[in-house]
Amino acid sequence: MIDEASSIILLMHWNPDGDALGSGLGLALALREMGKDAHIVSSQEMPKIYEFLEPQRVVEGSSPWTNPDLVILLDCDRPERAGDMEPLASAAQKTLVIDHHPATSDFGSFRLTDVSAAATAEVIFHLLKFRKAPLTYSIAEALLTGLVTDTGGFRFRNTRAQTLEAAADLTRVGPSVAEIVEAVYDTRSMSSLKLMARALESLQQSPRGSVAWATLSHNDFIETHAIPEDTEGFVNLIHTLKGAQIAAILREEQPGRVRVSFRSKGEAVVNGAAEALGGGGHARASACILETSLQEAEERVLEELKKWTEF
Numbered sequence: 001m002i003d004e005a006s007s008i009i010l011l012m013h014w015n016p017d018g019d020a021l022g023s024g025l026g027l028a029l030a031l032r033e034m035g036k037d038a039h040i041v042s043s044q045e046m047p048k049i050y051e052f053l054e055p056q057r058v059v060e061g062s063s064p065w066t067n068p069d070l071v072i073l074l075d076c077d078r079p080e081r082a083g084d085m086e087p088l089a090s091a092a093q094k095t096l097v098i099d100h101h102p103a104t105s106d107f108g109s110f111r112l113t114d115v116s117a118a119a120t121a122e123v124i125f126h127l128l129k130f131r132k133a134p135l136t137y138s139i140a141e142a143l144l145t146g147l148v149t150d151t152g153g154f155r156f157r158n159t160r161a162q163t164l165e166a167a168a169d170l171t172r173v174g175p176s177v178a179e180i181v182e183a184v185y186d187t188r189s190m191s192s193l194k195l196m197a198r199a200l201e202s203l204q205q206s207p208r209g210s211v212a213w214a215t216l217s218h219n220d221f222i223e224t225h226a227i228p229e230d231t232e233g234f235v236n237l238i239h240t241l242k243g244a245q246i247a248a249i250l251r252e253e254q255p256g257r258v259r260v261s262f263r264s265k266g267e268a269v270v271n272g273a274a275e276a277l278g279g280g281g282h283a284r285a286s287a288c289i290l291e292t293s294l295q296e297a298e299e300r301v302l303e304e305l306k307k308w309t310e311f
């Protein structure tokens with residue numbers, strides 16, 4: 001499909017993370033090396049922590065073509081996940097899905113998905129390697145960012161031998177893991193640290209200890225001058241609480257709109273709870289959005305989690 005196409009649009013899921021953006025950038029730049037006219041299309045502002053990848057090189061606010069030869073959907077598997085770019089994917093003649101999440105649809109002319117891959121960037125790395133495509137520094141840096149961020153710096157359980165092999169090959173091209181970790185994890189704004197203090201202040205643990213959760217009200221965001229992306233990594237910090245199999249953070253980003261992230265370790269899984277609340281994700285990392293007050297969201301989340309663990 002890639003061989004036959006010359007105009008290619010890449011779409012990421014709404015609120016792109018390091019893997020969606022890293023795999024999109026890496027693939028778009030690799031496609032350009034192959035002589036293709038490839039662009040990522042997104043109407044959203046890219047997260048500031050990924051500025052070092054210079055996404056403006058390939059990200060366009062709207063599609064340069066009404067009928068591109070190929071649309072590639074990345075790090076998700078149905079058009080709705082692309083937010084306001086959904087019509088671009090739905091109307092496309094040929095669509096390719098590249099993903100590592102459990103399937104939620106059968107969308108796509110062809111689906112290249114591997115649920116055992118740590119990141120979509122890992123799937124793309126192996127695709128490029130299979131194609132013997134040359135890796136430039138920028139391609140390697142973008143894909144390595146996808147690997148680093150979806151594995152929490154190669155610490156999550158999804159990190160497998162193939163992930164580390166891909167990282168080793170990408171590191172040989174030039175970029176370093178340390179540089180990416182420093183940019184993504186070890187650099188926080190004053191607002192983000194102040195907000196983190198509030199999240200920790202709100203920390204609670206269930207009677208049997210298996211669930212740890214924290215809440216951030218809209219007021220917390222206003223008073224600390226924080227923005228939604230400042231909460232990056234908070235859920236993992238909460239998950240360090242001893243005994244907690246499941247961690248959740250509830251963020252009231254706007255009044256009446258609460259974003260919830262879940263993490264799990266040990267026996268517990270969290271994709272079922274997220275799905276029951278209208279979201280989705282992986283067994284050990286999932287999320288949902290609740291259009292309710294923070295208090296009601298907290299009640300609903302805890303009620304749901306009681307079904308999945310000895311609360």
Ligand SMILES: [Mn+2]
Nearest residue numbers: 019075119120
């Ligand atoms: Mn991913």
